[in-house]
Amino acid sequence: MPNDLLPTGDTKLDQAVQLWLQYDKNPKTVSMVNDLLKDGAVEALKKCFSSRMEFGTAGLRAPMGPGTASMNDLTIIQTTQGFCCYLEKTFGDLKERGVVIGYDARAHPPSGGSSKRFASLAAAVFISRGVPVHLFSNITPTPFVPFTVSLMSLCAGIMVTASHNPKQDNGYKVYWENGAQIVSPHDKGISKAIEENLEPWPESWNAEEALKSPLIKDPYQDVHTQYFKAIQKLCHYRDINKSSEVKIVHTSVHGVGHTFVQSAFKVFDLPPPYAVEEQKDPDPEFPTVKYPNPEEGEGVLTLSFALAEKEGASVVLANDPDADRLAVAEKQESGQWRVFSGNELGALLGWWLFSCWKQQNPEAARLKNIYMLSSTVSSKILRAIALKEGFHFEETLTGFKWMGNRAKDLMDQGNTVLFAFEEAIGYMCCNSVLDKDGVSAAAIAGEMVSYLATKNKSLSQKLSAIYEEYGYHISKNSYFICHDQKVIQSLFERLRNFSGKPESYPTECGSFSISAVRDLTTGYDSNQPDTKAVLPISRSSQMITFTFSNGGVATMRTSGTEPKIKYYTELCAAPGNSDVTHLKKELDDLVEAIIENFFEPTKNKLQPKPE
Structure with a gap:
C-alpha cells in the first residue's frame, strides 16, 4: 500500500494497518479501514490497531x-x-x-x-x-x-x-x-x-x-439427546410436576434459550412455561432491551411481567442470550414483583439440591463426600448450611473457570459436587456441565416452585425459612463504570498504601473497624500467619477483600469482561436473629462508608451503575 494513504505520522500504527490490509480478506473490514485512512481518522485507527x-x-x-x-x-x-x-x-x-x-x-x-x-x-x-x-x-x-x-x-x-x-x-x-x-x-x-x-x-x-x-x-442431535438425559436425573418429583398448576413465564431475551428451556421443562414433565413472544426468537439487535442482561433486573423483565399479569403467572424465569445464566422473579402478595438476587437464588437452589439429595441418601456417612462451592464474592449462605448439615463447602476465586476446575478435581477424587454458584446469577446444578448452566437451572427452579406450591409456600417464604434456620445473609452489590485503567490502578494502589507505606491497608472505614484484609492481586492476607494468601492470585486483575469487626465482608474487584469496578458486600447474622431491618440498615451504612472513603477520591472519574 502506498504511504500517502497512511498519513498518521505514527510509524508503528502505519505498520500495523499495512500488515492488516495485507492479511485481511474480509471486504467489509478492509473497506472500513480504508475509509478511516481516507478520512484521516487517526484516533479511530489507534483505537482499532494500537x-x-x-x-x-x-x-x-x-x-x-x-x-x-x-x-x-x-x-x-x-x-x-x-x-x-x-x-x-x-x-x-x-x-x-x-x-x-x-x-x-x-x-x-x-x-x-x-x-x-x-x-x-x-x-x-x-x-x-x-x-x-x-x-x-x-x-x-x-x-x-x-x-x-x-x-x-x-x-x-x-x-x-x-x-x-x-x-x-x-x-x-x-x-x-x-x-x-x-x-x-x-x-x-x-x-x-x-x-x-x-x-x-x-x-x-x-x-x-x-x-x-x-x-x-x-x-447437535446426539448432544441434545444426551444433555437432556443427563439433567433428567435431577428431576425428583415427577408426579408433582405432572399435576402442577403453577404458571411460569420464561424469556430468553432474544437469545438461544427458548427451545432448550421448553425441552428441559418437558423432560421434567412440567407444564411448558409461557414464552415472551417478543423476545422468544434470537435477534442480534436485542430490540426490546437496553442491555440483554437479566442480572440488571426489572428493566429487562418488563415484558415478562406484562405476560405474567395477563396469564396469571406467579413466577418469571429469564436466561441471558447464551442461556448460561438464570434470573428468577416472583409476584408478591402486595402485587409487586420481587427479582431475586443471585445470592438469594443460590440459597434457594443450594437448599433444594441438598434436600433432594438427602431424601435419596439418608445415611449420614455419605455426607463426607458431598461438596458445594461458591466464588469468594458470593454469599456465604452455603457455608452456613454446610456447617449445620455436615457436608463440605469451599470457596474459589471469582468465575466458573475456578469452580469448574475445582469441581472436576473433587469429582476425580471420588466426591460428589452437588452445586456451585456465583452471585452473578450463575448456577451449576448438574455436574455433567462444569460451568454455569441456565437451562438445567430453569427446569430445577420450575420443579422447586411446583413442589413448594404443594406446601402452600412461595419462593420468598422458603427463602425466609432458610435464613431463619441458617442465619440471615444480607448482601448489597453494585458497580461503577470506568474506562480509564490509570484511574482504576490509582484507586487500588491508594488502598494498598493507605498510610503512605506499602501494605498499609486501611484499618477503618468511616465508623466501621476493619479486622482483616486479603489482596488477591498481590497475594497479601492479614489472616494468614505468613500474610500469604491461600487462594491463587492474579496480578492482571484487581481484587481486595475487607473483613469488618461487625461480621461484614466487602470485596472490590475489576471485571474481566467489562469496564467496571464492582463491589460486593455481605452481613451475616446468627441463626434465629431475624432483625432484618437492623441488618439492612447496618449494611446500607457500611456501603455508604465504603463509597465515601474508598471510592470518593476518584469518584468524579467514575460513572455509577445506570438506573
Whole structure:
C-alpha cells in the first residue's frame, strides 16, 4: 500500500494497518479501514490497531469491527491458529480426539461478523491441520460446549458468544479437555502461540470448503439427546410436576434459550412455561432491551411481567442470550414483583439440591463426600448450611473457570459436587456441565416452585425459612463504570498504601473497624500467619477483600469482561436473629462508608451503575 494513504505520522500504527490490509480478506473490514485512512481518522485507527485483544482465562471478548483490538474474521483466524498450535504441542492425540465448536446468534452486519461465521472460520483452521471438528449445525446454549467436551472426551471446546454483553460485542470462550474453562498457564501459552502465528495459513480462509470436509461432524442431535438425559436425573418429583398448576413465564431475551428451556421443562414433565413472544426468537439487535442482561433486573423483565399479569403467572424465569445464566422473579402478595438476587437464588437452589439429595441418601456417612462451592464474592449462605448439615463447602476465586476446575478435581477424587454458584446469577446444578448452566437451572427452579406450591409456600417464604434456620445473609452489590485503567490502578494502589507505606491497608472505614484484609492481586492476607494468601492470585486483575469487626465482608474487584469496578458486600447474622431491618440498615451504612472513603477520591472519574 502506498504511504500517502497512511498519513498518521505514527510509524508503528502505519505498520500495523499495512500488515492488516495485507492479511485481511474480509471486504467489509478492509473497506472500513480504508475509509478511516481516507478520512484521516487517526484516533479511530489507534483505537482499532494500537492494541491486540488480550487472551485471558475467559478467552476473548470485545466489540466486532476491524483491527487487532476487535472481534473479526482475521482476529478469529489468528486466535484459532495459535490455539490449534498450542493444542498440537499439548496433545499427541489431537487428530484422533478433536475439538467442539459452538456459537450463539450474535451478528454485526457492518463488519460482516457473526458468531456462526466466526465458528466456521475457527473450524476451517483446525480442518486445515487435520483435526476433527464437532461443529454444531445450529445455535446452542453455552453449556452444550463443555458438556460435549466431557461427553466425547475431546481435547478442547470453543464457544463463540459474548453472553450478556451489549449487541456490538462478541467473544471466544475456551474449554480444556476436562470440560472446564481454561486456567493459567494455558491462557499464557495460548497467548504466546497466537503471537507466533499471526499470518493466516492459506486454508484458514476457506470456511466453505472446510464445511464439506469429512473431518467435520455435527454433534447437535446426539448432544441434545444426551444433555437432556443427563439433567433428567435431577428431576425428583415427577408426579408433582405432572399435576402442577403453577404458571411460569420464561424469556430468553432474544437469545438461544427458548427451545432448550421448553425441552428441559418437558423432560421434567412440567407444564411448558409461557414464552415472551417478543423476545422468544434470537435477534442480534436485542430490540426490546437496553442491555440483554437479566442480572440488571426489572428493566429487562418488563415484558415478562406484562405476560405474567395477563396469564396469571406467579413466577418469571429469564436466561441471558447464551442461556448460561438464570434470573428468577416472583409476584408478591402486595402485587409487586420481587427479582431475586443471585445470592438469594443460590440459597434457594443450594437448599433444594441438598434436600433432594438427602431424601435419596439418608445415611449420614455419605455426607463426607458431598461438596458445594461458591466464588469468594458470593454469599456465604452455603457455608452456613454446610456447617449445620455436615457436608463440605469451599470457596474459589471469582468465575466458573475456578469452580469448574475445582469441581472436576473433587469429582476425580471420588466426591460428589452437588452445586456451585456465583452471585452473578450463575448456577451449576448438574455436574455433567462444569460451568454455569441456565437451562438445567430453569427446569430445577420450575420443579422447586411446583413442589413448594404443594406446601402452600412461595419462593420468598422458603427463602425466609432458610435464613431463619441458617442465619440471615444480607448482601448489597453494585458497580461503577470506568474506562480509564490509570484511574482504576490509582484507586487500588491508594488502598494498598493507605498510610503512605506499602501494605498499609486501611484499618477503618468511616465508623466501621476493619479486622482483616486479603489482596488477591498481590497475594497479601492479614489472616494468614505468613500474610500469604491461600487462594491463587492474579496480578492482571484487581481484587481486595475487607473483613469488618461487625461480621461484614466487602470485596472490590475489576471485571474481566467489562469496564467496571464492582463491589460486593455481605452481613451475616446468627441463626434465629431475624432483625432484618437492623441488618439492612447496618449494611446500607457500611456501603455508604465504603463509597465515601474508598471510592470518593476518584469518584468524579467514575460513572455509577445506570438506573
